[in-house]
Amino acid sequence: MTRRDDEFAEYFSARFDFARRIAFALCGNWNEAEELAQNAFVKIYAHWRRVRSETADAYLRTVLTRTFLDTKRRGRAREEPTESPPDRPVVQDTGAIEDRPALLAALQKVPPRQRAVIVLRFIQDLSVEQVADVLGCTTGTVKSQTSRGLQALRQAYGPGDGNTPALHPATRAGC
Known part of the structure; x- marks a missing residue:
């Protein structure tokens, strides 16, 4: 080698x-x-x-x-x-969302490009500029895809009746 x-x-x-x-x-x-x-x-x-x-x-x-x-x-x-990923790491409960399977299922209902932006922004914690670089688009496109993706995620996640768990604070702000 x-x-x-x-x-x-x-x-x-x-x-x-x-x-x-x-x-x-x-x-x-x-x-x-x-x-x-x-x-x-x-x-x-x-x-x-x-x-x-x-x-x-x-x-x-x-x-x-x-x-x-x-x-x-x-x-x-x-x-x-x-249903559940293999070999999941043990996560300490620090106020994490208890309804993870429902959130993951809702994420799969978001269109692929918007889902990619959400994953890169909120799961990978990349900046708007870094996501734009990864996707080969403008920062404005990242911002609009984030906004649309979060809206689609909110709609897929729950009916908005107040009984569904809250999304991460950054997702509520429409970042």
């Missing part, structure tokens, strides 16, 4: 679960998430010589998000989200 292969193998081992979790947030299905993550790493390997270690995660996030959007553009059949 060459040094390049060793570096890539180390990066793959360290970051595959990170990529798979982003993919799951995007698609809502662990099988599809694993396939998306694998495809992203195949694409990254082809360009590994040009990838700098300090920007590798940003490049991975970009390739993964664009791979997801490409599969949706090609009309791939939407699969239903799985």
Whole structure:
């Protein structure tokens, strides 16, 4: 094995679960998430010589998000989200949303590009400018997609009768 292969193998081992979790947030299905993550790493390997270690995660996030959007553009059949993800980390209850399955199901009802923006902004905690860079669009597009995506998420999440759990404070502000 060459040094390049060793570096890539180390990066793959360290970051595959990170990529798979982003993919799951995007698609809502662990099988599809694993396939998306694998495809992203195949694409990254082809360009590994040009990838700098300090920007590798940003490049991975970009390739993964664009791979997801490409599969949706090609009309791939939407699969239903799985009930519970395997190997979920233990999360301390710090006021987290108790109705996670309902929120994940609602997220899958949001159109793919808007879902990608929501995942990058609120799950990956990227700035508007960083999301624009990942998606190859303007900051204005990110802002409008965020607004529309949050509106679609609110509609899919509950009827607005006050009995559904509240969304994260940032989502209520329409950031």
